[in-house]
Amino acid sequence: MPYMKSIFTAAAVFFIICEVIYGVFSQCTAGQYSIKNMMLRQHIFETFKTSSPSQCLRTCEEDARCQSFNYVITTDVCELNNRTKEARPEHFTASNSRYYFGLIVNRVSLGSIPELPAKSCTEVKASEGEHAVSGNYWLDSVIPTKVILVYCNMSTEDEDECTASEQLCDFNANCINTHGSYYCSCFSGFSGDGNTCIDIDECSSGSHDCDSDERATCTNTIGSYLCSCIDGYEGDGRTCSLPYTECQTYQTLTSSKRKATWATTSVECDSSKSGWYRFTEGAGRKMPTACVPINRCNTRATGWLNGNHPTVADGQVTRQVCFHWSSNCCYWSTNIQVRNCGEYFVYLLSGTPGCSLRYCGTD
Numbered sequence: 001m002p003y004m005k006s007i008f009t010a011a012a013v014f015f016i017i018c019e020v021i022y023g024v025f026s027q028c029t030a031g032q033y034s035i036k037n038m039m040l041r042q043h044i045f046e047t048f049k050t051s052s053p054s055q056c057l058r059t060c061e062e063d064a065r066c067q068s069f070n071y072v073i074t075t076d077v078c079e080l081n082n083r084t085k086e087a088r089p090e091h092f093t094a095s096n097s098r099y100y101f102g103l104i105v106n107r108v109s110l111g112s113i114p115e116l117p118a119k120s121c122t123e124v125k126a127s128e129g130e131h132a133v134s135g136n137y138w139l140d141s142v143i144p145t146k147v148i149l150v151y152c153n154m155s156t157e158d159e160d161e162c163t164a165s166e167q168l169c170d171f172n173a174n175c176i177n178t179h180g181s182y183y184c185s186c187f188s189g190f191s192g193d194g195n196t197c198i199d200i201d202e203c204s205s206g207s208h209d210c211d212s213d214e215r216a217t218c219t220n221t222i223g224s225y226l227c228s229c230i231d232g233y234e235g236d237g238r239t240c241s242l243p244y245t246e247c248q249t250y251q252t253l254t255s256s257k258r259k260a261t262w263a264t265t266s267v268e269c270d271s272s273k274s275g276w277y278r279f280t281e282g283a284g285r286k287m288p289t290a291c292v293p294i295n296r297c298n299t300r301a302t303g304w305l306n307g308n309h310p311t312v313a314d315g316q317v318t319r320q321v322c323f324h325w326s327s328n329c330c331y332w333s334t335n336i337q338v339r340n341c342g343e344y345f346v347y348l349l350s351g352t353p354g355c356s357l358r359y360c361g362t363d
Helices: 053-062 121-131
Strands: 033-040 044-049 068-072 077-081 092-102 135-143 146-153 158-160 173-178 181-186 190-192 197-199 216-221 224-229 251-253 274-279 301-306 317-325 328-340 345-350 357-359
Touching: 033 068, 053 068, 053 077, 053 092, 121 135, 121 146, 135 158, 181 190, 301 328
Parallel strands: 251 274, 301 357
Antiparallel strands: 033 092, 044 077, 068 077, 068 092, 135 146, 146 158, 173 181, 190 197, 216 224, 274 345, 301 317, 317 328, 328 345
């Protein structure tokens, strides 16, 4: 902000002159004024003794911080002020031994340089009057012991701290200006008070919307996370599915009498089962992989999978199903197709070698 040349009109109770009292000032130039028996307190930044009152004026004009000065007549002491009585009228008080001198010519505007910071936009406006315009000013009240550049709206006299030359909120936070203040709010994906924001690990906390662990992986990033389908699945990570029709189109085996723990009460046979099937509900989740005793699963010869179930990555595999009868765990057998659909298995069946043989289920 440039230097300003301002002209103030003293109140009617003051004389807009430089009085010749004890030889203090012989005359004033345009834009300067003195007021007898008054002084500005609490804003003196330099005090020195002088042999000539005019030295006060010269020293004040040479120091950009100087806005006015008090002259002590009885001791020939000069007190340089970094404020004017207009900026701080509450500190303008009587003093029988002093003159207050308002330095107007080439006075530096309050808040226009970092060496002369203001306390607030209100103080700037009080100091500069109608010459105060909206813009950036140096203030020392936003951050204690630090001078920063802040935008002042002179219509509302509000300082927008969020425009400050120094960052007030955390790097991962929004700064929201309010009249007379401001507050900080952490970005989405971070937690904290806005002054300090910490990344939220959505993957560990479970606050993500990726598909289930069986279908997708969640990878934490700063402020967010990524979802990706695991091998064998397709999708955007939030919705993943296997690209196989048998995992979407199948028949279900649901009867609890099919379970390996069910003691046979009536004899049933699977000779007519043909197509892809899924074990669910009372029948269990999959075919057992160990020999099942005879007369279970509501049949005579019990069917079980002679081998391990495949992983998703294994794709569609061929497995042997054995049927236990006459003390032989694999008295009859047949080959079927099996696929791991992530959360369940499907089996391609084509009947049984005879009756009464049945495919058993287990949890």
